[in-house]
Amino acid sequence: MKKRVIAAMLAGIMVLSVTACGNSSNTPAAAGTETPAAAPTESAEEGGDAEAAEQPAAQPAGPVELTVTTTFAGEDTNAQNYKDAVKAWEEQTGNTVVDTSATSDETFKMRVATDFETGSEPDVLFFFNGADANSFIEADKVLSIDEIRTEYPEYATNMNEDLIPGSLVDGKKYAIPVNGYWEAMFVNTEILEAAGVAMPGENYTMDMFNADCEKIKAAGYTPIAAALGNIPHYWWEFAIFNNQSPDTHLEIPASVEDTNGQAWVSGMNDIKELYELGYFPDNTLSATDDETFAMFTDGKAAFLIDGSWKVGGIVGSCQSDPEDPSTLDADKLAKFDVTYVPGKGSRKATDLVGGLSSGYYITRKAWDDPDKRAAAVNFVEYMTSDDVVPAFAQHAASALKNAPEVDPAEFNELQRKSIEMMAGVTSLTGAVQDLFQGDCRVSTFDGMPEIVTGRVDAVDAVAEGLDAYHNQ
Numbered sequence: 001m002k003k004r005v006i007a008a009m010l011a012g013i014m015v016l017s018v019t020a021c022g023n024s025s026n027t028p029a030a031a032g033t034e035t036p037a038a039a040p041t042e043s044a045e046e047g048g049d050a051e052a053a054e055q056p057a058a059q060p061a062g063p064v065e066l067t068v069t070t071t072f073a074g075e076d077t078n079a080q081n082y083k084d085a086v087k088a089w090e091e092q093t094g095n096t097v098v099d100t101s102a103t104s105d106e107t108f109k110m111r112v113a114t115d116f117e118t119g120s121e122p123d124v125l126f127f128f129n130g131a132d133a134n135s136f137i138e139a140d141k142v143l144s145i146d147e148i149r150t151e152y153p154e155y156a157t158n159m160n161e162d163l164i165p166g167s168l169v170d171g172k173k174y175a176i177p178v179n180g181y182w183e184a185m186f187v188n189t190e191i192l193e194a195a196g197v198a199m200p201g202e203n204y205t206m207d208m209f210n211a212d213c214e215k216i217k218a219a220g221y222t223p224i225a226a227a228l229g230n231i232p233h234y235w236w237e238f239a240i241f242n243n244q245s246p247d248t249h250l251e252i253p254a255s256v257e258d259t260n261g262q263a264w265v266s267g268m269n270d271i272k273e274l275y276e277l278g279y280f281p282d283n284t285l286s287a288t289d290d291e292t293f294a295m296f297t298d299g300k301a302a303f304l305i306d307g308s309w310k311v312g313g314i315v316g317s318c319q320s321d322p323e324d325p326s327t328l329d330a331d332k333l334a335k336f337d338v339t340y341v342p343g344k345g346s347r348k349a350t351d352l353v354g355g356l357s358s359g360y361y362i363t364r365k366a367w368d369d370p371d372k373r374a375a376a377v378n379f380v381e382y383m384t385s386d387d388v389v390p391a392f393a394q395h396a397a398s399a400l401k402n403a404p405e406v407d408p409a410e411f412n413e414l415q416r417k418s419i420e421m422m423a424g425v426t427s428l429t430g431a432v433q434d435l436f437q438g439d440c441r442v443s444t445f446d447g448m449p450e451i452v453t454g455r456v457d458a459v460d461a462v463a464e465g466l467d468a469y470h471n472q
Contacts, residue, residue: 064375066366067098069112070126071358074103077312078179078392080323085391089382095375101126116141123366123376128358129165129175130434137169142361144172152377158386163356163399168435175359176384177399179392182308182354182428183234183341184421190335191302195219200339202424204349206242206270209342213279216302222281224274225292225301229285232271232448234305237353237431239267242344246351246427252435254470256463264466268444268451268458270344275452285449297336305341308354311414333413338421354428356399360384440469 072082086097100122102108109132115121116136125142127133136142145164148155156164156176164173189199195216200208213223226235241249243263253261274280281292281301293310295301297317304310316322318333340349360383366376382388389398394415408416433441443456443464450456 064095064372065098066095066124066372066375066379067100067122068124068126068379069115069122070099070101071104071108072126073101075313075316076103076309077394078309079312081391085383085388089379092382093375093378095379097379112136119365121363121365123363123369123372124379125361125363126178126358127175127361128434129167129177130357130430131168131437132434133167133174133361134169137167137174140364142174142363143367144174145176146172148362148367148377155377155381156384158401159384159399160401164359165356175361176380177356177359178384178389179394179398180308180354180356182352182422182425183237183305183431184308184352184418185339185341186296186304186306186310186314187337187339188296188299188302188304188335189337190299191216191219191221195221195302197302199337200342200349202340202348202350204340204342206342206344210274210277210279213274213277213303217278222295222301223279223303224281225296225304226280227284227287227289227292228271228275228280228452229449230287231289232445233433234307235271235274236267236444236448237433238305238341239270240264240432241267241351241353241429242270242342242347243267245346246429249429250432250435252432252469253462253466256459256466261462261466264444264462265458268462271448272452272454272458285453299335308418311338311418315412315414328412330413336414338414338418340421340424348426350424350426352425352428353431354425355430357430357434436465436469439472440465442468 068086070082072078082101083099086099090096102111109128112121112125112127113132113135116139121136121141133142145156159176161173164177165175166173185200187199192199192212195212195218197212197215200212216223226232228235240263243266244260248260248263251260253259253264255261256265275284281287281295284292292301293304293306293313294317296304297314314336315325315328315333318329318336319325320327320329341352343349343351360380362376362380366372386400386402389400392398393400394411408419411419443461444451447456447461451458451461
């Protein structure tokens with residue numbers, strides 16, 4: 001089953017003429033292009049043929065105000081796509097959306113959890129489908145897709161069921177995905193040229209990476225843009241992955257002594273070695289993620305491991321007005337590329353972290369409100385329709401059965417490079433950190449500065465985290 005799901009997802013990524021393919025983190029399409037999915041249909045605007053409009057099945061009885069929370073905010077590539085789609089839906093239905101979206105981070109996740117605990121949850125939520133959702137699923141605060149289908153049988157039937165992840169609580173499917181994500185390595189090619197380093201490819205290894213970092217450092221640049229004291233997430237993930245394989249990466253170790261536990265320790269020590277070699281920024285333990293990202297876009301750091309959502313931030317940094325795609329400096333954007341994360345052992349560089357980790361939930365609060373039920377269903381059906389999803393999926397993946405054709409020429413250069421890179425992916429594996437939440441991560445996430453400086457042994461840090469996980 002796992003191989004079949006991965007194959008289907010990769011097909012959705014690679015055949016971009018059909019599919020038009022990230023947390024965290026502005027440009028919806030190529031500079032000067034308009035997102036077609038966000039605009040009302042001709043029949044909606046001019047009273048045309050209802051069949052041509054293909055409206056979602058659920059129709060609200062009258063004007064309704066929905067509170068909607070998503071992660072489409074900040075540097076997320078789809079922030080503007082979301083605003084455009086919401087505006088189109090409002091114009092089409094006469095309903096209104098109270099948008100409480102925010103950038104995805106630990107604070108946002110805590111806010112969502114607190115909202116559910118206090119009865120302040122939104123009517124519709126676009127959120128993660130892993131362990132972060134456990135609390136409100138266990139509390140019966142959201143509806144499963146099957147339960148919604150008892151009244152709206154066509155709900156989400158345009159999606160490939162195999163690609164909709166099940167809940168970790170009961171295996172039921174609750175969240176309808178829109179766009180998938182991938183995590184890879186962005187590259188400032190201007191720095192590589194200055195240091196005499198070739199663009200990394202599909203067979204890139206950690207040994208090759210270290211040799212390149214040494215050349216980049218000798219040329220006066222910082223090899224790796226990362227804030228280990230703020231957002232160590234991506235290096236944490238891939239350092240562990242590099243000591244495992246796609247088949248074992250999502251297995252939480254039973255203890256620090258077992259094979260997987262030792263792989264986690266080795267991963268932490270690999271990051272420590274990179275730190276000791278001086279490949280991270282001098283202020284990596286005190287800098288923010290925004291500051292080290294600026295080092296990358298300003299031509300001071302060569303490599304950046306991050307998610308597909310970061311494409312929008314890089315493109316935005318190449319615009320004189322980050323909010324206006326028509327101000328894109330194409331020559332500046334051409335200096336950025338994206339490639340595979342260097343591999344080690346049984347993990348090939350082309351084995352990446354990715355998947356469909358988020359989706360739209362309808363809360364029981366909205367379902368039990370007779371004025372909001374149909375509107376909430378209609379909103380989610382619109383946002384997950386065959387017309388809207390491709391604008392969000394872009395260079396990532398989707399779960400659509402039949403995505404419409406989209407011309408790759410509509411994408412900017414970095415998006416096209418992302419598409420080409422994803423065509424060579426050999427596997428996509430979910431992020432194990434999505435299963436390893438809350439207090440479990442404190443000792444290795446918040447404690448990363450202590451690990452890399454040697455104040456805390458990696459064995460002890462990993463053991464503490466695993467103990468918290470197994471005793472929660």
